[in-house]
Amino acid sequence: MGKGGVSSFIRHHFRHFNAAALVDAAQAYRDLLDDNGFMFLAMAGAMSTAELGLSLAEMIRRDKVHAICCTGANLEEDIFNLVAHNHYIRVPNYRELSPQDEKKLLERKLNRVTDTCIPEEEAIKRIEKVVLDLWVEADQKGERCFPHEFFYRMLRSGTLRNHYEIDEKESWMLAASERNLAIFVPGWEDSTLGNIYASHCMRGHIQNVHTVKTGMEYMMHLAKWYQEVSKGHPIGFFQIGGGIAGDFPISVVPVLRQELKQNVPLWSYFCQISDSTTSYGSYSGAVPNEKITWEKLDVATPKFIIESDATIVAPLIFAYVLDQV
Structure with a gap:
């Protein structure tokens, strides 16, 4: 599909409901960038293991994403995939796994x-050896x-x-390290390497727990970053999923x-891709207008x-943003 083909296809076929919302959000993303805006990406879930890097890396390299807040899992799992992709096992029938099947996976590590x-x-262990040093x-x-x-440091060392x-x-x-992209990782201890770091502190290998x-x-x-960047650029907020990856950074404004x-x-822009509903009382399911009351978003x-x-x-959406004529 040629240049402009993806966005033309999406505009032609995605006309209603969530499909239409996708087009509107993607076009508004483009408009923000055209207005000298910066886009802040909040990323929850297991998006790195879902190999979002296939499209996100290019978004970073082409200056379409300017900062990221993500879970510790997303931070590390992109690197896990980088060094061990050929050893990953896909389980297409995962819904049919019995407890015994799961135990066998554990035994295979x-x-x-x-x-x-x-x-x-x-x-995990390959990365642990390098980052522990x-x-x-x-x-x-x-x-x-x-x-x-x-x-x-680990990626730039070439190890x-x-x-x-x-x-x-x-x-x-890798793209983020090349650009020295601003990254924010709240609750990093709630990740595999965060757990491993705690274990090395408890074993005395690391004396100061605040080394990280x-x-x-x-x-x-983040507050310093927002103050500096907002002087010259409107800043948008693009949120994948919910939880701390989104709630933490959006609160920097209030x-x-x-x-x-x-x-x-x-x-200056807000979009969330979500499967959470308002009726469950979850922060992740809150409609954007609720954020007006917290002084995060404006009426317009x-x-x-x-x-x-x-x-x-x-x-x-990333393809739409990248596929500009």
């Missing part, structure tokens, strides 16, 4: 994420870094390059406006909710 199993030895080295020097900064099992263009973390900086410091870092009395602009802010599967929707 395969950690299942829906239809995909992450191999313990080739992915960085943690210990920093600890001994009295240095402190954010989780993503340690991962950037893993001989182990890459996918095209480098398909790793969003905390979520509170991430919020302060922190600045209400607590620090800084006259920063509100978010372009707002979209696409109630669908992010593994389908996000690549389509």
